[in-house]
Amino acid sequence: MGRAPCCDKNGLKKGPWTPEEDLKLINYIQTHGPGNWRTLPKNAGLQRCGKSCRLRWTNYLRPDIKRGRFSFEEEETIIQLHSLLGNKWSVIAARLPGRTDNEIKNYWNTHIRKRLLRMGIDPVTHAPRFDLLDISSILRSALINPSLLNLQGLLGAQELMNPELLKLANTLLWLKNENPDLVSQNLQQIQAMNPQMQSQVAQQMQFSEFLTPIPNNVENFPGDFTNMSCSNSQENSIPSYLGENLMAQTCQVDFMGNPTFVEPLNNAKQSLSYDSVLSTSLSSPTPLNSSSTYVNSSTEEEKDSYCSDLFKFQIPEYLDISDFL
DNA sequence: AACGTCCTCAACCGCTGTAGA
DNA sequence: ATCTACAGCGGTTGAGGACGT
Numbered sequence: 001m002g003r004a005p006c007c008d009k010n011g012l013k014k015g016p017w018t019p020e021e022d023l024k025l026i027n028y029i030q031t032h033g034p035g036n037w038r039t040l041p042k043n044a045g046l047q048r049c050g051k052s053c054r055l056r057w058t059n060y061l062r063p064d065i066k067r068g069r070f071s072f073e074e075e076e077t078i079i080q081l082h083s084l085l086g087n088k089w090s091v092i093a094a095r096l097p098g099r100t101d102n103e104i105k106n107y108w109n110t111h112i113r114k115r116l117l118r119m120g121i122d123p124v125t126h127a128p129r130f131d132l133l134d135i136s137s138i139l140r141s142a143l144i145n146p147s148l149l150n151l152q153g154l155l156g157a158q159e160l161m162n163p164e165l166l167k168l169a170n171t172l173l174w175l176k177n178e179n180p181d182l183v184s185q186n187l188q189q190i191q192a193m194n195p196q197m198q199s200q201v202a203q204q205m206q207f208s209e210f211l212t213p214i215p216n217n218v219e220n221f222p223g224d225f226t227n228m229s230c231s232n233s234q235e236n237s238i239p240s241y242l243g244e245n246l247m248a249q250t251c252q253v254d255f256m257g258n259p260t261f262v263e264p265l266n267n268a269k270q271s272l273s274y275d276s277v278l279s280t281s282l283s284s285p286t287p288l289n290s291s292s293t294y295v296n297s298s299t300e301e302e303k304d305s306y307c308s309d310l311f312k313f314q315i316p317e318y319l320d321i322s323d324f325l
Numbered sequence: 326a327a328c329g330t331c332c333t334c335a336a337c338c339g340c341t342g343t344a345g346a
Numbered sequence: 347a348t349c350t351a352c353a354g355c356g357g358t359t360g361a362g363g364a365c366g367t
Contacts, residue, residue, distance in 0.1 A: 016335070016361080038352070054353075055336065090355060105356070106334050 013047045017056055021046060025053055026061055059102045066098025070107055078104060079112060083126040 013021075028044035034057060037050030046053060059065075070078070074096055081092045089101035089108075096104065116123040 014337075050352085052336080058354095059335075087356065101355075102335080109357095110333055 012041075012049050012052075014052070017060075021048070022056070022061060025057060029057060029061075055102075059100045062100075064098055065100060070099075070111075074099070075107075075112065078108065079116075079126075082108065082112075086124075 017025075024044050024046055028040065032040075032043070034040075034054075037054045040046075040050055041048045041053050044053075048056075077096060078092060081095060085091050087105075089105045093099055093101040093104050113123040116126075121128055
């Protein structure tokens, strides 16, 4: 048996509060204190239901409420608590003085959740989800500088990805070796498509077939990369057909799905492990592992970058990624 | 300038838990 | 044990502002 909405009674106002109503509510609570919300509206001279008054007070008028943007520290706290607690907004709010559960919930849904999705992180489980990455953005990024096309990083994370992305990386890498001009040509065809079409292509077609006809007589073409072994150690095996020249660079894919190409430090063979894929580009303007640096930054890009760092260096123990390794 | 689309967030809805009659 | 009222919570909505064309 459902209960009738409290505001169905005649004469009770709904919708946005006016400054006059706010003033009445504030004055009443300052005199009598909060509580007994059922009788409060009548006593305060408000044509509102008690529930509406309570929500207005707790979510907006309370004097200890902190307004304004969430700091990076607050955002980090929200992400970490959410990974532990899920959508327990009131519990999370209890750990963030001055923030209401409603405010945190809104901020999560409008900012953090979208950012995690863009970075390929499941906002529910907080686990990396490479199938959430925007593949078309990877292609577009590669087009910006096709000469740097190098997808070893993607291949290094092959066990973390969906088969489509594996095939794409696999095919492009092979083609780069065999016929760089053809790669460039096909990527330009992709660029000519609108983004929706690119996404559809990425989702519905096999990239190897789309990009170019694969010659049947090529013996060393890696048809199904997913069957190849790839240990999780720092010494991941690298297929011989990659060629030594490809070892000079490593593709790092940030959580925006954008590949970044860097020279390995000290000319050492760069690890293609899970860590390398989670790594932020060395050319990133934001320093690593220094959250205080970001406090006064405000752009979404900076926060994206920061979150990438967060997940690289501060993968909490409770973030269960065992299924992906 | 006008229009359409997207985004944000205050407010509402509806459910659950609990206390009291 | 059952019913009722209330507080609290998470999910959802929609008005209004921002932005793009």
